[in-house]
Amino acid sequence: MYIQIKDICFSYRNSKEKTVDKFCLDIDQGEIISILGESGSGKSTVLRLLSGLETPSSGSIMINGKVMTDDRTFVLPEKRGIGMVFQDYALFPHMTVADNISFGLKGYARAKKKQRVDEVLELVNMQKFKKRYPHELSGGQQQRIALARALAPEPSLLLLDEPFSNLDADLQIKIREELKQIIKKTGTTSIFVTHDREDSRAIADRIITMRDGAAHDWDSICTVRGEFEPLSVE
Structure with a gap:
């Protein structure tokens, strides 16, 4: 299994409730997973835990056989080889498109970086x-540049947080298919979170529904709240 998330728990400071509660998920290499849930369900927090922006109170995360976090190990975010596309794209306004993309290519020689x-x-x-x-770019163009920047270092895992929330409905439909084609072409294992079921159905190989900080996978031995929905073919 390429990615193994087991019994991850997390609570924000001063919160009595667990934001993520024994979350478990196994992902094959190259698979696109959607975590579907309402605001406050814990789905974006799962991405922050995967990327290392937050530290779980318990549980473990492994990527390609390497432990990212458990009760003895914590790999820093910059060492995890994970790409992220944020809700607001997070492009540097004072940099050109090329400079935005090359920013994350640390350690590349100049010629290799340009290539x-x-x-x-x-x-x-x-x-x-x-x-x-x-x-100087439209919303859809900015999203594509944000995706290019995340993919440039050839990450082991790509995380996308509500990638269509800033697009109008017509553009959203168009970009969905483009996004899926680009990710599949690179073969990058990906997780994207959304509250929109149609986004999930259009892009994901599997849909995980998250409620109260937990999800249920039929193949998992974890006992958690929520449900798992395999992607249907219509």
Whole structure:
């Protein structure tokens, strides 16, 4: 199993309730998983725990056989090899598209960095925009650049937090299919969280429904609240 999340628990400071409660999930390499849930269900917190932005109180996370966190180990966020696409895209406004993408390519030689920037710009069909600034791009274009930046270092795992929330309905439908094609082309294992069931159905290989900080996978031995919904073919 490429990713193993077992019995993860987490509570925010001054909260009496667990935000994430014995969350368990196994993911195959190259699989796209959607965590579907309402606001406050704990789905975005799961991404923060995976990325290392928060530390669980108990449980373990393994990626490709390497422990990211357990009761003895905690790998720093920058050492995890995880790419993230944030809800607001988080592009640097004072940097060009090319500079935004190359920012995360630490340790690359200059020629290799330029080559990789060109590769991911071609992947998201944005080669013509490499010298533009974020404010010169539409919402859909900014999202593609944010995706290119996250994919540039060839992450072991891609996390997307409500990736369509800032797009209008028509663009949202168009971008869904583009996003799935791009991720599948790279073969990157991905998890995206959303409150929109149609987003989940359009992109995910599996949908995990999250409630009260927990999810249930039919193949899991964990006893938790929630439900698992395999993606139906209609």
